[in-house]
Amino acid sequence: MTCDGCARHIEKVLDQVEGVKQAHISYPQKGGEVQLQDDAPAAEQLAAIVNERTPYRVTGVEVLAGPTSESADYDYDLIIIGGGSAAFAAAIEADGRAKHTLLVNDGLPIGGTCVNVGGVPSKFMIRAAEQVHRAGHSPFAGIGSVQPPLDFKAVVQQKRQLVGDMQQKKYLDVLEKLPNITFVKGRAVFTGPNSIAVGDNTYTAGRFIVATGSTTRIPDIPGLEEVGYLTNQSLFELEELPGKLIVLGAGYIALEIAQAWQRFGSRVQIIHRSERILRKEAADITEALHGFLTSEGVDIQLNTKVERVERQGTDIVVYARQNGREASFRGTHLLVATGTRANTTGMGLDLAGVELDEQGRIKVDSGQRTSAAHILAAGDCTNTPAFVYTAAREGKVAVENAFDPGSSRTDYNALPWVVFTDPQVAGAGLDEAGAQAAGINYETTVLPLSEVPRAAAAMDTRGFIKLIRDKSNDKIIGIRVLAPEGGELVMLVSQAIRQGMTANELADGFYPYLTLSEGIKLAAITFSKDISELSCCAN
Missing domain, CATH: 3.30.390.30 (FAD/NAD-linked reductase, C-terminal dimerisation domain)
Incomplete structure (x- = not known):
């Protein structure tokens, strides 16, 4: 197979075979699972059918046993693990299909990253900082520029109010209107292919959707745990503006925060190991943006590898090698914005037959299907683009394919x-x-x-x-x-x-x-x- 289309071709051929209940073929996994009825052909016969009717070749078969059939006695039709955009989109779709569904959430409050510590609070703070900047930088003749007074604590408190209002209106109130959804707070751990433990309780289901999101990836830097670093989550709660904020990283989160806090009045310094900010984008974009940021006072240090950090009095000192030479940087606060990691550790996904990639993300195909036929995944915990709107789409697609296999897929060609x-x-x-x-x-x-x-x-x-x-x-x-x-x-x-x-x-x-x-x-x-x-x- 060379693409998802190849996998769909094989699925269509197998779905036409009498006795085949559901075929799930995954291009990323270079294989798949076929659920059979009692009168289905033998596995070797199915392999021969694929070899005869498609240009692809089955190189091996294995007969698996497991409680994955519709007739099994489960507590729920579907269990959704997570509480953010992907999980809620899945819950809404499942409720619309009248599926008896359990929603399990741990970690961040209901609403997940976006409404609590990501998109909503960050865009509020960015816009507030823009208001400060524009007041002090009028481009029009005859209109003076005046630096406005700033009550940073009041800004943060208004941000909290917005987050609380949106969490209530868009998540908690919505959840109450979903009669087929049962909510349980706690950490879900797979104990088998069709069962999870949440505390002392065990729940079973015929299908699962994992939508546990991601969190900040903390680099292994000596001294980092001891100095007291910030992430976007803790930074957005600070009611006092940092004097000098050192930012580790130069991805989109790091740059958005760096510019906003510089505009609020902090002195901001970015430390990045690569030769360009936003290094996945073309040089003409990154070089121009670099110039705009530095023109506002953001200090950007590139080609700089952090070796250790330590606290000296009220300051944090970052020791690094920059272009092969020793360098050090001093600030009052340190923000870690070096990327994210999927929330997949310690969940027992291996017991359920779910494969992860080298970064710990769940491998899914364009239908959000994992290596286990009855388990789908959506959102930032997967190997797909990490945006709140893609997560919502994936949550819906996951439910559609859970109960109507092959009916829907995601397409990111024009994302x-x-x-x-x-x-x-x-x-x-x-x-x-x-x-x-x-x-x-x-x-x-x-x-x-x-x-x-x-x-x-x-x-x-x-x-x-x-x-x-x-x-x-x-x-x-x-x-x-x-x-x-x-x-x-x-x-x-x-x-x-x-x-x-x-x-x-x-x-x-x-x-x-x-x-x-x-x-x-x-x-x-x-x-x-x-x-x-x-x-x-x-x-």
């Missing part, structure tokens, strides 16, 4: 995403590296924001819009944006990619004048025309 720095970094589809890896004869066009009338009128022309097309058929295959509120642009192009639109078709639409979206039209036009030859009414 839109945003980094909430200012200017924002956003994208959908392929970039140049992705297009080259896919063997596509691609072409890019880059439109500076200075050529977008809306940006010019707002006196903020930081950044650019980059479109990528397939030269062989003119179809749009990707977008990358660096722009204030640039995230508002990528959904349009994401839909264009999904619909197979060409650059000419994208340029031919109606875009209201003096909206940022007009930049998409102008960028598409510049595949065939020079921007200097276009008027404000370009067509």
Whole structure:
């Protein structure tokens, strides 16, 4: 097999065989499981059918025994482990199907990372910091810039109120309206393929969905545990602004926080071991963003490997090697933002037959199916893109495939995403590296924001819009944006990619004048025309 499509082909062939109850073939695992009725053909016969009716070859078979049939006597139809976006989307879908479902949650309160310690509080703090920054940096003649008074404690308290309100409205109130869902608080541990223990209680089900999310990955740095480091979770609860905040890492979480806290008034220093921030993105984006951040006072130290940390009085000192030389950095607070790890340890997943990748994430296919046919997984604990909106989609898909195998799948070919720095970094589809890896004869066009009338009128022309097309058929295959509120642009192009639109078709639409979206039209036009030859009414 070479792709998920190969796996689906084999499943369709097996599903047509009399006596086959359910076929689950996984491309990542290079194999699968087939649930059989009593009158089904022998395993060797099924292998022969696959070999005869498909271009693929079965290299081995194993007969397994286990309580995975519908007729088994279980406590629940479905057990969902987790309490965040993926788990709740799964619970809502399961309730709509009238499935007797148990929802088990431990760790963060109901709502998971996004509403409690991730997206909601971070975007609130980012916007609050932006308000402070804009008040002190007017680009318009005749309008003075005044640094506003800041009551940081009041900002944090308002953030807590927002989080509490959203948790109640979007999760707790919703849960009460799901009659088929039973909620249990506690840590779930698999004790067998179809059973979990939560404290002293044991629960069984015919199907499971694991949606336990992720948490900050803490690097193994001598002295780190002793000095008292922060994560985004604990930082968002600090009511006193750090004097100097050292940030370990330069991914999207690190950069969003670094800029926001610099704008609040902290002195922020980023320490990163790689040669670029956001190193998975193209250099033109990362280098430009690097310049915008440093122009606001964020100190970015690259090619720096931390060797140890220690506390000296009220300060934390970070010792490192930078470009091969010894270096040290001193601050009042230390934030660890070096990535995340899946919450999969100590769950007994091996007892259930669930395989993990080398980073501890659950391996799933495009239908959210794991290596165990009756167990699916969704959200940040899996090897899929880690966003709250993808987690929600995956939770729904997992339930659909749990009770109607092969009926639904996720497709991330045109996935839109945003980094909430200012200017924002956003994208959908392929970039140049992705297009080259896919063997596509691609072409890019880059439109500076200075050529977008809306940006010019707002006196903020930081950044650019980059479109990528397939030269062989003119179809749009990707977008990358660096722009204030640039995230508002990528959904349009994401839909264009999904619909197979060409650059000419994208340029031919109606875009209201003096909206940022007009930049998409102008960028598409510049595949065939020079921007200097276009008027404000370009067509």
